Amino acid sequence: MSPAPNERDLIRAAMDRILGGTPERCNGALTIVALALEAGVPRNALTQRHTDLKKEFYDNVRARGDTPDSERRLRKQVRRLKELRAVDAVEIADLKADVEALVGALHQATTENQLLRQQLTERTAVLRPLPSQRQPEVSRPESRRPDTKFER
Template identity: 75%
Template structure:
């Protein structure tokens, strides 16, 4: 499809209307989409055929102290992503600390369990007069709570999942 003969003129007139805040066919946003709507041409007329006019439009927007809407949206998205990245880094640091505390608590519980098994084996080996069965029952019924500092797993609280948007 070949461009309309007056396409460049329509685009320049639309530029003037948008920059003067007198748009007739668009929302007046400082974007190529709004410029194409205002000029009543397809968007690819600006992105493929008339790239010079597109560059001229953005240059005029910047020279008047304005920032194109697309650039403003991108900057806002970059800010938001940087905030999310910082929050993620903080969460990763906390999770690493939690892992170390949990590994320590697991090690302590394993050592205590091994010690208790050794005590039971010693009791059985020394002929306790039938008390080994009672000791088995007592040990199975006992709840062994490892001594864990408040910075260990007891201090670990689940965090709600963050919305990825």
Template identity: 65%
Template sequence: MSPAPDERDRIRAAMDRILEGTAQHSNGALTIVALAQEAGVPRNALTQRHLDLKNDFYAQVRARGQTPDSEIRLRQQIVKLKELRAKDATELAQLRTDVEYLVRVVNQLTAHNRQLVLAVARPDAPVRALPTQPHPNGRWVP
């Protein structure tokens, strides 16, 4: 599909309206989506056919000291992602500490269990193993 002959003119007029704050067919946001809507063209007209106009639009936005809405959203997302990453790093450090602690506890319990098994195995053991009975869910418990 070939572009309409007046497509570039409509895009330029839409750029002017958005930059002047007098958008008629869009929300007036400083984005390519709003520019395409304002010009009455598909978004890919700006991202594929008229890259020069898209770049010119963003250049004019920056020249006025404004930041495009898409850049503002991306910067906000970056901040959120950095916060999540810091939170994840803190949680990961805590989990690593917990794992080290749990490994020590398992080693201590294993050593204690080994001592108890040896104590029960002696003929003169002061410790006696209790009989086991089946648990309702099928596992054996002391």
């Protein structure tokens, strides 16, 4: 009876099949997930126990002139994130400009409000409506007419 192959032998055989283009259990992708599936071992066997075989696999892939699928996906994601970052930078610049404009408008409104309040408290004359805004006077009996300080 022959001894059962150890994990390292299974991984090396799977590596040869994938790199040779004749995978039996996986889709032949140049990834650690596909290699683990092809070898029939858990993925953490490559990511934790046999990191030297993982490095060897990726070195062989690069030596062939291929880029591992994981690296292609990561490069694509990096490109997309850089584009999003550029869009975000433009949006942030626009928002900063809007904030500056709003702060200026708020400052102006606050200053005008303070001036108007100051003018209102400094007035000594009695405020009366303008002639165009006057309401027609309603005649009231003298006894019911309120006594106000505005009447002269």
